[in-house]
Structures are given as C-alpha cells and as structure tokens.
Amino acid sequence: MDFRLNESQTLFQRTVRQFCDAEIAPQSREIDTKQRIPSELLDKMGQMGLFGTTIPEEFGGGGDLTIATLGAMEMGRADVSMATAVYYLLVTGWSRILAKFGTQECKQELLPDIAAGKKFLGIASTEAGGGSDVANLQTIAVRESDHWVINGSKAFISGVTEAVERGGGHLLLARTTPGNDHRGISLFYVPAKIEGMTVTPYQDMGRMGISTCEMHMDGVRIPSHYLLGEEGKGFYHTMEGFNVARNLVAAACVGAGERGLEMGMEYIKQRQAFGKPLGKFESVQFELSDHYAELELVKTMVMKGAWMLDEYYSEASTITASELTRTIAIVKLRAPQMAFAIYKSTMMWFGAAGYTKEYDVEMGLRGIMSYLVGAEGALNIMRVILGRELLGKDFIPYK
Ligand SMILES: Cc1cc2nc3c(=O)[nH]c(=O)nc-3n(C[C@H](O)[C@H](O)[C@H](O)COP(=O)(O)OP(=O)(O)OC[C@H]3O[C@@H](n4cnc5c(N)ncnc54)[C@H](O)[C@@H]3O)c2cc1C
Structure with a gap:
C-alpha cells in the first residue's frame, strides 16, 4: 500500500495548481459577480487538456479518475464559489459515462470537442415532481424510425446556458417504457440548442458563474445514435x-x-x-x-x-x-x-x-x-x- 502520489500525478497537481493560482483564483470574485466563467478561461482549460482527463486518448483525451479528482480539488481551491469546479467536474464526470456507453458515432461527434473544452457536457436527471426519486420521472422518449422524440421537463439542471452558448448538452434520462419502474428508463445525449427546447434559468444563491435552468422539451428530435448503452438500462x-x-x-x-x-x-x-x-x-x-x-x-x-x-x-x-x-x-x-x-x-x-x-x-x-x-x-x-x-x-x- 502506498499513499503517495506518483510522479505524473504530482506533476499534474503542481501544474494545475500553478494554472489555478495564476488564472482562476484572481478571477473568482468576478466569476461570481458577473455570473459567468469567461470563455477565454474555459478555452485555456481546454488547451491544457483539463477536460480530457476521463476521455480516451483516441478521442483527444488522456488521464484517469485519480487525475480528474486532483483537478477537481484544485478547481475547488481556486474558485471557492464552486462555479469553475462544477463546470469542470460535470464535464469530466459525465464524459466518462459517454465514453463507456456512447455509440462510436456519438463519441466521435462529441468527445474530441469536449476534451478540447469547446463543448460542455452535463447531466439532466432531475424533474420538478421527482427530485431524489429519480425513477419517478415523467419525461418520455418515443422512437420514430431513426429518431427519438422527447417530451417533458427537467428541473435545476446545471450548465444549460453554457451549453447553449458554447455548444454541447446533457445526458438526459427519459422513460422509454410506460410506468414508474426504474427499468423502463433510458439515457440519451441531448444538445442544449435544439428545436423544441426552451430553457429558463433560475436565480440561485451561490455558484453564480454556472447556470441552473429548467429545460422544457416539446417534441425534441434526436438521432437514434444518441441513445447511450441499452434501452431500458x-x-x-x-x-x-x-x-x-x-x-x-x-x-x-x-x-x-x-x-x-x-x-x-x-x-x-x-x-x-x-x-x-x-x-x-x-x-x-x-x-x-x-x-x-x-x-x-x-x-x-x-x-x-x-x-x-x-x-x-x-x-x-x-x-x-x-x-x-x-x-x-x-x-x-x-x-x-x-x-x-x-x-x-x-x-x-x-x-x-x-x-x-x-x-x-x-x-x-x-x-x-x-x-x-x-x-x-x-x-x-x-x-x-x-x-x-x-x-x-x-x-x-x-x-
Ligand atoms: C445548485 C444545484 C444544481 C443542480 N444541478 C443538477 C444537474 O445538473 N442535473 C440534475 O439532474 N439535477 C441537478 N440538481 C438537482 C438535484 O439533483 C436535486 O436537488 C436532488 O436530487 C434532490 O432533489 P430535490 O431538490 O427535488 O429535493 P427532494 O427530493 O424533494 O428532497 C427534499 C429533502 O427531502 C430529503 N429526502 C428525499 N427523499 C428522502 C428519503 N427517502 N428519506 C429521507 N429524506 C429524504 C432530501 O434529503 C432533501 O433534504 C441540482 C440541484 C442544485 C441545488
């Protein structure tokens, strides 16, 4: 058993600390008051490879979850409002799931841009009527030939405004088999900027630099290769x-x-x-x-x-x-x-x-x-x- 970081982990931590001290910490108050993370900062984080730590090398990433965890600690230190850390951890965390369950077509389309910081990726599971009871969700996805059509609403979703502005979207849970069983639910990638999507931001009390929004979907059509993993799983x-x-x-x-x-x-x-x-x-x-x-x-x-x-x-x-x-x-x-x-x-x-x-x-x-x-x-x-x-x-x- 060894509790020390190895050489490459130590180097990563040191490099990210220097970057955070120079680029993020001095801007953290402004991120809070202006209620946005500057896009130049996100571009720089992308150029450093920070968003690719959980993405396979073939899609432009490189790293693992230990590296990503060290990154999240540094982001939390540098911007205690948590906005930058939230942006970072949503992208890295949910990219791991897209890399594991996404179709090859979907991964090729999204992961290189996510790794480069050009696209956002988050999670949209919560609904106003469900909350902690995730399986009780009401959003419905119906297959229509080579598309899925989604109707419903998601509540308190982080990073929606950012995904609309920078590109990207969310891994979204929707019911594909009627009922209230957790086995009839499927996971999709849904772009934030798409016909039929209406986005309404909330006024939060904290982490002001990243939005939380309601997403209302009225006949949103996504291609069938945006289904992640198995239908119903x-x-x-x-x-x-x-x-x-x-x-x-x-x-x-x-x-x-x-x-x-x-x-x-x-x-x-x-x-x-x-x-x-x-x-x-x-x-x-x-x-x-x-x-x-x-x-x-x-x-x-x-x-x-x-x-x-x-x-x-x-x-x-x-x-x-x-x-x-x-x-x-x-x-x-x-x-x-x-x-x-x-x-x-x-x-x-x-x-x-x-x-x-x-x-x-x-x-x-x-x-x-x-x-x-x-x-x-x-x-x-x-x-x-x-x-x-x-x-x-x-x-x-x-x-
Ligand atoms: C800032 C912010 C950002 C968020 N971003 C996202 C996001 O990006 N994507 C997303 O999908 N969701 C997001 N959420 C929603 C988050 O996942 C939900 O807030 C969470 O799942 C709880 O649901 P709820 O708020 O409806 O609370 P409820 O489920 O209504 O719970 C209210 C209270 O009851 C308690 N409670 C509930 N069930 C039980 C139980 N069985 N036993 C005992 N106590 C219980 C809870 O602990 C809580 O204290 C975000 C929330 C916040 C605050």
Whole structure:
C-alpha cells in the first residue's frame, strides 16, 4: 500500500495548481459577480487538456479518475464559489459515462470537442415532481424510425446556458417504457440548442458563474445514435455516472475546504482580540484542529474513492459495485458537511468582516451549500444508499 502520489500525478497537481493560482483564483470574485466563467478561461482549460482527463486518448483525451479528482480539488481551491469546479467536474464526470456507453458515432461527434473544452457536457436527471426519486420521472422518449422524440421537463439542471452558448448538452434520462419502474428508463445525449427546447434559468444563491435552468422539451428530435448503452438500462448507467461525479464533487469540496481553512488560519493569526491574536485562544485552536482532522479524513477517503473508481474500470478489477457505491456515498455525505462547517467557523472567526463581500468566505459558504441541498444527490439519499448497502435491498425506506 502506498499513499503517495506518483510522479505524473504530482506533476499534474503542481501544474494545475500553478494554472489555478495564476488564472482562476484572481478571477473568482468576478466569476461570481458577473455570473459567468469567461470563455477565454474555459478555452485555456481546454488547451491544457483539463477536460480530457476521463476521455480516451483516441478521442483527444488522456488521464484517469485519480487525475480528474486532483483537478477537481484544485478547481475547488481556486474558485471557492464552486462555479469553475462544477463546470469542470460535470464535464469530466459525465464524459466518462459517454465514453463507456456512447455509440462510436456519438463519441466521435462529441468527445474530441469536449476534451478540447469547446463543448460542455452535463447531466439532466432531475424533474420538478421527482427530485431524489429519480425513477419517478415523467419525461418520455418515443422512437420514430431513426429518431427519438422527447417530451417533458427537467428541473435545476446545471450548465444549460453554457451549453447553449458554447455548444454541447446533457445526458438526459427519459422513460422509454410506460410506468414508474426504474427499468423502463433510458439515457440519451441531448444538445442544449435544439428545436423544441426552451430553457429558463433560475436565480440561485451561490455558484453564480454556472447556470441552473429548467429545460422544457416539446417534441425534441434526436438521432437514434444518441441513445447511450441499452434501452431500458439508463437508470443503471446514470447511477454509475453518479458514482464518478459524486467523488469529483467531494474532491471539489475538499479543495474549497482547504482554502477556507487557510483563509481562517491567516485571519486568526493576525486578528487581535483582548490583546492577543484570535489563534491564541484555545477554543479557536480546538475548532481549527477538529476541522483540519475532518478535512484530512475526508481527503483520504476521496483519494480512496478515486483509486477505487480507476480500479473498478480496469480490466482486472476486484472492486465490487457495492464496495464502490458505499465509499462514494460516504464521501458525498461527509465532504459537503465538512467544507460547510469550515466556512461557517471561518466566517465566525472573521466576525462581521466575514459577512461582507470584501472576503471570499461568504462566496464559499454559498457555493458549498449547493452540495448540502442536493446537487448530485441530497445528503439523506447518501444515507439511504448506505442503509441499503448495509442492510440489504429489502430495507429501502421508500419501497
Ligand atoms: C445548485 C444545484 C444544481 C443542480 N444541478 C443538477 C444537474 O445538473 N442535473 C440534475 O439532474 N439535477 C441537478 N440538481 C438537482 C438535484 O439533483 C436535486 O436537488 C436532488 O436530487 C434532490 O432533489 P430535490 O431538490 O427535488 O429535493 P427532494 O427530493 O424533494 O428532497 C427534499 C429533502 O427531502 C430529503 N429526502 C428525499 N427523499 C428522502 C428519503 N427517502 N428519506 C429521507 N429524506 C429524504 C432530501 O434529503 C432533501 O433534504 C441540482 C440541484 C442544485 C441545488
């Protein structure tokens, strides 16, 4: 067993840190206030190969999920609003699923542009009436000769405006067999800019640089090669995607948490109260130590998750789906809570100053909140998954 990064992982991390410090961190406040990630920045990330880490070399990518996880940590550190990290992790996470389940035609059409940062890729599973109960979705896809015709609406979908502007779209779940069973659902690639699609943005409280939108589809026609994997197996393909994306989410929370704790430490070392720095008060030190301990525990678990994912996708894998799912549920459950707790304490240490936009603490707090509320799966759903894996499928609470 070896807990160190190897040479190429260390080099990747160092290179991305330098890039993030020079290009992303100085722009993070502007990303939040202007509510967009500059396209020049996304172009540069594409040129660096950041979006290709989960895409096979034959389609212009190169890397693995450990590399992608290190990338997500750096993005979370550099832009604590989480917008850049979300953009990055959606593209890298869901590209892995497109690379695994997409038809050759679909992969050839999309993956080289995604790897180069020219196209966005996200996930559209949530519906207003379903939420956590993904299998209860109402969007319908009907086959018409060599096309699928899609009708329905998706809610709270990240990156739709970006996909309309830059190109790309979402892996979208739709029912292909009537009923409310998870076995009648299929997964499709659906471009964001297509006839019959109406996009309505929400006004979010955080991660302002990336949009979340409602997508309404009225007779959207997509070619049959946009079906991913097997018809009727879309629910399972998506759950596999969630395992990938959730570890990346947890990695971004680790990065943001690290930066939040650094901001807090810098502050309590210099801010004087009652004649001494705040950091000399034991109650503050103990709080800091608890956060650091939790951060290190979660970070180790996230790196384990990355290693398990790479193992799981290797030909000689000995990792079971249940082992993987448990690890990922743990990190998605704990990482957002850990990062949120850090930002809450840091804001308290900053006092009133932390409540202003002079400092990035409030921006981090708002961004992390998205992952507590539900993006890539609500916390209670992680608990439901763990309960199911530990006790068996008969103990799913909502069946
Ligand atoms: C910023 C943001 C971005 C998002 N981006 C995307 C995206 O790109 N693509 C996409 O498909 N979705 C996206 N979502 C939606 C996200 O997946 C959902 O928020 C999530 O699945 C929860 O659904 P819901 O919000 O409808 O909450 P609900 O399902 O209504 O849940 C509400 C509360 O009830 C709890 N709850 C639900 N079921 C149970 C249960 N069985 N036991 C105990 N408690 C339960 C939940 O934990 C939650 O606290 C995004 C959400 C946010 C906030």
